[in-house]
Amino acid sequence: MYLALKRSKRFLLFMPAAVLILSCSGVPMNAWQWSLPPGVDVPEVPADNPMSAAKVVLGERLFFDNQLTANQAMSCSSCHHRSKSFSEGLSFTVGSTGEKNRRNSATLVNLAFNRSFTWGNAELEHLEEQIVIPLFGTEPLEMGATGREQEILQRFKADQTYRDLFASAFPGERDAINFINIVKALASYLRSLNSFNSAYDRFRYFGDSNALNESELRGFALFNSDKTRCSRCHSGVNLNEPIDTQRLAAEDTFHNTGLYSFDVARKFDDGLFEITQRADDHGKFKTPTLRNIEVTSPYMHDGSINSLEEIIDFYAAGGRLIERGWKAGDGRAHPNKSSDITGFVISAEEKRDLIAFLKSLTDREFISVN
Known part of the structure; x- marks a missing residue:
């Protein structure tokens, strides 16, 4: 339920009602194996979104897919490039409609170990909370999902590969293709982006x-x-x-x-x-x-x-x-x-x-x- 509990001045303005309540069903059956160096503890993960290999695979595909954006003009990866440690290399990031953000895209490395996730908000303590902002935010508009949720979901429901991936990541759910699960899968993928080989x-x-x-x-x-x-x-x-x-x-x-x-x-x-x-x-x-x-x-x-x-x-x-x-x-x-x-x-x-x-x-x- 943590998505509904944050009341920062900017955050709740961004969240459609459909995303305010997290489902408790669909516990993944395939465990995730962390690969961490000696002395680094396994990071905390929300109890209602345990890590699984299937969710990471789904989250990675979603991260690089333009279909997740309302106008299909960009993906998450458009502002987070692997070669730049999943940052963008620009002073200010630009959303799918050309609207400029006043801040740049920070690196996504080792997010699982962070205590907060944005340049200016300490109240977002889980990745699931942060991901809602670029998806549904309107000030500035980034991915533009607000008001076009069903249109976006239909793209994935019409794709057999995605139907299989959602079913694997969230077994037992009758309608697994929804934004709650999209957020969970993206968060799982981002938690998997760990860098310890410098x-x-x-x-x-x-x-x-x-x-x-x-x-x-x-x-x-x-x-x-x-x-x-x-x-x-x-x-x-x-x-x-x-x-x-x-x-x-x-x-x-x-x-x-x-x-x-x-x-x-x-x-x-x-x-x-x-x-x-x-x-x-x-x-x-x-x-x-x-x-x-x-x-x-x-x-x-x-x-x-x-x-x-x-x-x-x-x-x-x-x-x-x-x-x-x-x-x-x-x-x-x-x-x-x-x-x-x-x-x-x-x-x-x-x-x-x-x-x-x-x-x-x-x-x-x-x-x-x-």
């Missing part, structure tokens, strides 16, 4: 002391140092959580990094504040994973920083001063800027080492196009 993983989890070269090791030490404070916000399995994870709430993974001044952020995108309406959440956004960061540019919620070199310069400066244009302002002076964004002095060699470490987080097998 050089960093081989060093960190598999005990390969030779996995990182000397430059990468120096960068790793710098990343974890009191000088840069990178690991203060980029720790944990996904390198997207505070270093102290005891009693960690989802909102603790949202930070203001000094990207924009207070006035500019209020006009353009005020992040977590738009949901919570709490003054100390002005300009806070979810800390992204650093996994495969080499291929997920442009960076930040609005894609306003283009390279790893620029990212390091930004944090070294303790935030960003924009001198011209309508976004002009001093983000470094934002009252909510994280206390860990203090700035630092870094040499050219240290910057090379830090970038070398960040590139060691790339899982080449994961991003390879099958």
Whole structure:
């Protein structure tokens, strides 16, 4: 029932009545086998959507199918490319009707381990909740399913392959082809997108002391140092959580990094504040994973920083001063800027080492196009 319980200011506006109640029938019979490194616990999965191989297979097919969009102009994969670690490579994503989103498409890597799933909403704690937004959302419109549910479902009901896949994924259900099950299958597929085969993983989890070269090791030490404070916000399995994870709430993974001044952020995108309406959440956004960061540019919620070199310069400066244009302002002076964004002095060699470490987080097998 968790889809019906969230009451964020944006979320319930997006949800048609047909999606508000989850079915409890159809428990899959084919179990899912997680492939995780030593020391990484199996992630939590909602009790009413247990993992199964059949649901993952169905979810993958749906993810790459334009038929899931009302006008059949795009699929989920149109904004999430495997070669870019299931991000898009654009500053702003564009929906099926050409409407521009004000935020970019974040990577989908290791979502099963996340505490929240969007740039600016800590209340979406399950993938099933997040998936409803691009499907049915109208502000902005992405896949455009609202009001055209039966038309979309009929496409799948007319396809024998899909009839078989839904029957396998949700055995025992008389009418398995519905949006509740589409959401469940997509969530199962996304939970299966796990990446643990980078050089960093081989060093960190598999005990390969030779996995990182000397430059990468120096960068790793710098990343974890009191000088840069990178690991203060980029720790944990996904390198997207505070270093102290005891009693960690989802909102603790949202930070203001000094990207924009207070006035500019209020006009353009005020992040977590738009949901919570709490003054100390002005300009806070979810800390992204650093996994495969080499291929997920442009960076930040609005894609306003283009390279790893620029990212390091930004944090070294303790935030960003924009001198011209309508976004002009001093983000470094934002009252909510994280206390860990203090700035630092870094040499050219240290910057090379830090970038070398960040590139060691790339899982080449994961991003390879099958």
